[in-house]
Amino acid sequence: MHVIRLATQNFRNLEDGELFPCKGVNVIYGGNAQGKTNLLESLWLFTGGHSFRGAKDAELPKLDVQKGTNTSKASLALDFHSEERDQSAVLNFENGRRNSVINGVKKKTGSALIGKVCAVIFSPEHLLLIKEGPARRRGFLDGALCQMKPGYAGLLSVYNRSLLQRNALLKDISRYPELEDTLSVWDLRLAKLGAEVMRERGKYLERLAPKVHGVYAGISKNHEEIQISYSPSVKNYVENLSLPDAEQAFLEELARTRNTDLRSGFTNSGPHRDDFEIMLDGFSARVYGSQGQQRSTVLALKLAEAELLSDFTGETPIVLLDDVMSELDQSRQDYLMNHLHGRQVFLTCCSPETVELLKTGMRFRVEAGKVFPENME
Ligand SMILES: Nc1ncnc2c1ncn2[C@@H]1O[C@H](COP(=O)(O)OP(=O)(O)O)[C@@H](O)[C@H]1O
Ligand SMILES: [Mg+2]
Structure with missing residues (x-):
């Protein structure tokens, strides 16, 4: 357009x-x-x-x-x-x-x-996408997915609601230990929704990666190479896992961290803790990138997002x-x-x-x- x-x-x-x-x-x-x-x-x-x-x-x-x-x-x-x-x-x-x-x-x-x-917008505030912690990067992923997949916003809000409910239950259990029996119901629900979120994010990053690579090669005149990859909080989630396997992976993680969750009154693992990694010539762009490189990185992400969106919508x-x-x-x-x-x-x-x-x-x-x-x- x-x-x-x-x-x-x-x-x-x-x-x-x-x-x-x-x-x-x-x-x-x-x-x-x-x-x-x-x-x-x-x-x-x-x-x-x-x-x-x-x-x-x-x-x-x-x-x-x-x-x-x-x-x-x-x-x-x-x-x-x-x-x-x-x-x-x-x-x-x-x-x-x-x-x-x-x-x-x-x-x-x-x-x-x-x-x-x-439209896509780059303004200096967007540099926080690389400078700050994972929440900004999750926001970037979710924003892009919401534009491309009509059902994604709904999925994410149901996941977040279930997460809040599980967290509330974790806190209640410290006062009423008998409630622990009901926790597995929430684990199942969270794992089912979370598996879908992980798969959408994983697939999106897989499609975004070659585009980011291409744009960054252009910006740096082929002098530097960028790599982005999904870094899910659920450790045994790997690329292209089927939905039932992703669900299983998340369930196992919830079982493994259950005691920690009970102590902290919070769900320590899941898509709400996801991140993605940005590497320049094999080193973290966030930790080692120069100002110009970080700027180029965010630009490459934004322009690649626009390319993917136009593949998808035709505009x-x-x-x-x-x-x-x-x-x-x-x-x-x-x-x-x-x-x-x-x-x-x-x-x-x-x-x-x-x-x-x-x-x-x-x-x-x-x-x-x-x-x-x-x-x-
Ligand atoms: N509602 C408004 N009415 C009048 N002036 C405004 C309003 N909002 C912002 N400004 C002024 O607009 C000016 C230009 O802002 P901006 O477009 O950010 O400048 P720049 O050219 O540096 O990008 C600023 O001096 C600001 O005070
Ligand atoms: Mg200005």
Whole structure:
């Protein structure tokens, strides 16, 4: 898919106006605090998701400096090409609530837009995906699977509910030991649901791995090799285990850790403790990777996620890259500017030298909320 036109009204610091991006790479540049990220955010909101900066909807309409509050309404409009036709969407933010209009049809919610516009976003916060503990990486996996597999979100929430119930029982047993007899019922239930979660995550990573490998080879110009692999909390779970065998593996693990679980009042093993490993030339990217390598790694994960999603849906998501350029050397910057073919990219940066790297595409200068398209010559 690609965006044909974006119009903003009363949105953050952006001056009301419209923008006509190209189908390839669009570079948005300017000094700090001019409105570059706000522009990417306005595009992202059409995915139906929350702001990637964790902002509340009520904060999006332009601040009224005199009153010291946000104005009551902001409005965004998008013309885009998807599913082999031109489409349009409007997204209104009014008094902290959203509503939308899709191809002329009014919808009461903003979430009606989900699935219409697809995008992947990289912003500096996403570096935590590699820098922090496993919860972020599980979040990445689950987010991707929820977009690709309609039933996955439901499966995950039932698993999490069962986990909470098992944990509550573990705590109760310390006061009422006779309850231990009922624990095996919860073990069976958790193992059944957990086996499905593990298999979905394992299969997803197996499909993602060659794509990550390919993108990273491009970014590093074949100088470094990346490997990702599933690192399930259930130790005897191995790749391609059948559902009954995966269930059995989880059950055995629950039996093995039962005493520890009873002491801690918590389930110590299972998909809620999963992780995946990211290695660069055989070493952990999290522990040993340089800033530039870690950035390249997260980019490779995000771009690979987009590739897999487009294999699956037939639509290529738009790629939003906020402030990725710093800490990348010129050859890696060149890759992002000139080698991401076949998809629409919006990329922000500060330095005018970086902008010069763009060979074909469009550039937009942002100054105090005003967006100026520039000639490439
Ligand atoms: N609701 C709002 N109304 C007016 N200005 C806002 C609003 N929200 C954020 N801003 C301002 O927008 C400016 C630009 O933000 P941003 O897009 O993050 O800059 P950058 O160009 O560095 O990415 C900031 O100075 C911020 O104070
Ligand atoms: Mg910014």
